[in-house]
Amino acid sequence: xRIVLDAMGSDKHPHPEVQAAIQAGRExxxxxxxxxxxxxxxxxxxxxxxxxxxxxxxEVFEMSDHISHGALRRVQNSMGVGADLLSRGEADAMVxxxxxxxxLAISLARLGRxxxxxxxxxxxLFPTAAGYCVVLDIGANAECKPEYLLQFGLMGSVYAGQxxxxxxPRVGLISNGEEAGKGNQLVKETYPLMEAGNFNFIGNIxxxxxxxxxxxxxxxxxxxxxxxxxxxxxVAKLITDRLREEIMSSPRTKIxxxxxxxxxxxxxxxxxxxxxxxxxxxxxxxxxFVGHGRSDAKALLNAIRLARRSVEVGLLDSLRTAIExxxx
Amino acid sequence: xRIVLDAMGSDKHPHPEVQAAIQAGRExxxxxxxxxxxxxxxxxxxxxxxxxxxxxxxEVFEMSDHISHGALRRVQNSMGVGADLLSRGEADAMVxxxxxxxxLAISLARLGRxxxxxxxxxxxLFPTAAGYCVVLDIGANAECKPEYLLQFGLMGSVYAGQxxxxxxPRVGLISNGEEAGKGNQLVKETYPLMEAGNFNFIGNIxxxxxxxxxxxxxxxxxxxxxxxxxxxxxVAKLITDRLREEIMSSPRTKIxxxxxxxxxxxxxxxxxxxxxxxxxxxxxxxxxFVGHGRSDAKALLNAIRLARRSVEVGLLDSLRTAIExxxx
Numbered sequence: 001x002r003i004v005l006d007a008m009g010s011d012k013h014p015h016p017e018v019q020a021a022i023q024a025g026r027e028x029x030x031x032x033x034x035x036x037x038x039x040x041x042x043x044x045x046x047x048x049x050x051x052x053x054x055x056x057x058x059e060v061f062e063m064s065d066h067i068s069h070g071a072l073r074r075v076q077n078s079m080g081v082g083a084d085l086l087s088r089g090e091a092d093a094m095v096x097x098x099x100x101x102x103x104l105a106i107s108l109a110r111l112g113r114x115x116x117x118x119x120x121x122x123x124x125l126f127p128t129a130a131g132y133c134v135v136l137d138i139g140a141n142a143e144c145k146p147e148y149l150l151q152f153g154l155m156g157s158v159y160a161g162q163x164x165x166x167x168x169p170r171v172g173l174i175s176n177g178e179e180a181g182k183g184n185q186l187v188k189e190t191y192p193l194m195e196a197g198n199f200n201f202i203g204n205i206x207x208x209x210x211x212x213x214x215x216x217x218x219x220x221x222x223x224x225x226x227x228x229x230x231x232x233x234x235v236a237k238l239i240t241d242r243l244r245e246e247i248m249s250s251p252r253t254k255i256x257x258x259x260x261x262x263x264x265x266x267x268x269x270x271x272x273x274x275x276x277x278x279x280x281x282x283x284x285x286x287x288x289f290v291g292h293g294r295s296d297a298k299a300l301l302n303a304i305r306l307a308r309r310s311v312e313v314g315l316l317d318s319l320r321t322a323i324e325x326x327x328x
Numbered sequence: 329x330r331i332v333l334d335a336m337g338s339d340k341h342p343h344p345e346v347q348a349a350i351q352a353g354r355e356x357x358x359x360x361x362x363x364x365x366x367x368x369x370x371x372x373x374x375x376x377x378x379x380x381x382x383x384x385x386x387e388v389f390e391m392s393d394h395i396s397h398g399a400l401r402r403v404q405n406s407m408g409v410g411a412d413l414l415s416r417g418e419a420d421a422m423v424x425x426x427x428x429x430x431x432l433a434i435s436l437a438r439l440g441r442x443x444x445x446x447x448x449x450x451x452x453l454f455p456t457a458a459g460y461c462v463v464l465d466i467g468a469n470a471e472c473k474p475e476y477l478l479q480f481g482l483m484g485s486v487y488a489g490q491x492x493x494x495x496x497p498r499v500g501l502i503s504n505g506e507e508a509g510k511g512n513q514l515v516k517e518t519y520p521l522m523e524a525g526n527f528n529f530i531g532n533i534x535x536x537x538x539x540x541x542x543x544x545x546x547x548x549x550x551x552x553x554x555x556x557x558x559x560x561x562x563v564a565k566l567i568t569d570r571l572r573e574e575i576m577s578s579p580r581t582k583i584x585x586x587x588x589x590x591x592x593x594x595x596x597x598x599x600x601x602x603x604x605x606x607x608x609x610x611x612x613x614x615x616x617f618v619g620h621g622r623s624d625a626k627a628l629l630n631a632i633r634l635a636r637r638s639v640e641v642g643l644l645d646s647l648r649t650a651i652e653x654x655x656x
Contacts, residue, residue, distance in 0.1 A: 127566070128566070129566055129569065129570075139504055142504055142510075142511060142512040142513075143512050143513055174555055175551075175555075176467055176470055176550065176551050176554035176555060176558075177554075182470075183470060183551070184470040184471050184549075184551040185470075185471055187551075206555070206558045206559075206562075207555070207557075207558035207559035207560070207561060207562030207563070208558065208561075208562050210559065210562065211559070211562035211563055211565070211566045212562065212566075220555075221512075222504070223503075223504050223511070223512040223515075223552070224551070224552050224555055226504035226505075227502055227503075227504060227534070227535070227548075227552055227555070227556055228555055228556060228559045229535075230504075230534045230535035230536065231534075231535035231538065231539070231556045231559060231560055232535070232559055232560065232563045233535060233536075234534075234535030234536050234538065234539035234540065235535070235539055235560045235563045235564055236563055236567060237539070238455070238456070238457055238539045238540075239564060239567050239568070239595065239599070240567070241457065242457075242594075242595050242598055243591060243592070243595050246590070246591035246592075246594045246595055247588055247591045249591070249594075250590065252587055252588075252590070253587065253588045253589075253590055253591040255584075255587050256583075256584045256585065256586065256587025256588030256589070256591070257584065257588050257591070258584065259580055259581065259583050259584025259587065259588075260575055260580075260581045260584030260585050260587075260588055261581075261584070262574070262578065262580070262581055263571060263574035263575040263577070263581040263584070263585070264571070264574075266570075266574045266577075267567065267570050267571050267574055270570055271567070
């Protein structure tokens with residue numbers, strides 16, 4: 001199995017990537033393909049060079065870069081070079097902690113879509129009271145049609161079932177009310193399609209069900225999903241910041257905070273996107289996983305683990321088969 | 329000034345309402361108009377009957393009731409009777425902790441819209457790092473047009489300016505990216521209207537800006553607003569529940585939790601919708617405030633205070649003037 005790691009993705013690249021690639025090489029007994037600037041990476045590898053296969057890419061698609069067709073085709077950036085390896089069958093999956101919109105656009109341009117997939121989706125794992133929920137789309141498609149959402153449900157279900165090991169994943173449709181018939185036009189039109197869909201549709205869900213762990217997959221359009229994801233992150237930050245402030249505001253609460261530290265650490269671990277590592281772009285003709293920009297070596301190693309598991313279970317073929325049967 | 333309090337609104341009605349009406353009568357030196365079932369309310373008032381003016385309404389629009397045109401016109405429910413008092417000029421504002429969709433539909437049927445208002449909006453105050461942000465629409469209109477959002481921005485700005493006392497309220501448009509040009513079709517079409525709008529438009533905002541306190545008013549369609557609100561509430565609950573669980577999981581963290589209790593109490597106060605009391609339905613031809621179903625007497629008293637302040641500053645006339653000038 002050959003996993004590509006984009007060496008130039010994370011905010012602190014390439015150090016976390018180099019570390020993760022070396023660790024992965026040792027842990028899995030196979031070289032990780034590290035794609036990036038050879039002149040920068042070689043000196044960092046040092047004695048561990050044998051754990052890694054280096055592939056040169058002279059350019060970087062930066063976090064601040066905007067997508068343009070020209071840029072996507074021209075630039076020999078590390079994500080593009082990595083996607084080309086997948087496209088040529090020289091690697092099985094790619095992990096990047098780089099610009100998410102860029103990863104999607106570049107991968108889409110170089111790999112294309114699974115036959116029959118109308119739109120690829122960005123997914124993310126939300127922490128819930130019961131574990132995790134795969135939420136998609138969280139930003140690839142600001143404007144969606146009911147058929148896209150139906151496919152998101154199917155692909156999310158395959159991913160949750162195959163890779164996360166959930167049996168009969170419960171797929172919910174995010175709406176402004178639980179009852180059937182609630183929703184905007186898009187949700188109302190999507191509901192009957194999902195009822196007839198080839199997965200375990202549990203109906204409309206709201207924040208309570210989503211974060212309460214009552215769904216394994218939550219489907220929404222990329223605009224709503226993005227607003228919900230960023231809103232949730234911001235609420236979590238507001239609460240933890242305010243609590244820290246309040247705890248530091250008196251000697252008594254400071255001591256309490258010190259004693260309760262293991263509880264805070266456990267909570268922080270729950271909410272830490274690094275625990276999961278990365279989330280797949282679903283619907284592409286290749287397996288691409290995108291991690292948080294703040295990823296460290298541990299997060300990237302978790303992402304590589306997830307990518308390996310996806311290859312092992314044959315995620316790409318399962319997605320192809322599911323889409324193909326749904327089209328019949 | 330005459331404020332109507334729906335006696336049958338909150339989850340635990342009518343006890344919190346009776347208590348709040350009596351307290352308001354004492355505090356403001358004017359009778360509160362309490363609308364509800366006379367046979368139920370009179371015995372509860374007892375010696376304090378003089379603090380309250382009782383208006384009978386034999387029916388209740390329950391939390392579980394669905395809106396139908398027939399029900400709205402026929403039923404002599406407490407919200408409807410209260411709205412009729414506003415409509416006849418016999419009261420200046422109404423507070424209810426009842427069914428939000430019902431409050432909107434009933435008030436709309438009985439009071440109508442301010443001339444020129446395309447759609448009334450439900451607003452809510454989100455706690456932020458800097459205080460509060462007026463978010464609207466959070467559920468009245470699942471499907472919106474750019475002109476609706478423009479008016480939401482204007483009405484939210486008038487409310488934040490006049491009632492919350494914010495000078496030059498910063499109005500943001502909730503989107504999936506801060507940059508101009510980001511958004512779904514609705515947001516992209518709304519942006520230029522807001523740029524030309526008669527208020528302090530600060531551009532697109534995301535969760536970070538919203539909860540970071542960088543906007544005083546956040547505008548969105550009722551579907552996205554509702555998903556965001558319920559998602560935010562659920563994240564806050566998930567975090568506080570998990571933290572409580574972790575704190576209770578060992579003797580050390582339990583002691584820490586006890587010592588840190590004032591910090592948790594301060595945070596809970598920050599996040600407590602009862603602190604604010606209620607949020608206005610904006611765009612109706614009358615002032616109606618809807619509080620949380622969980623409202624207690626303190627929350628309802630805060631809501632009455634907010635309603636009184638809105639009457640004092642002439643909110644309804646300011647909204648009328650703002651809409652009228654915008655239409656010129």
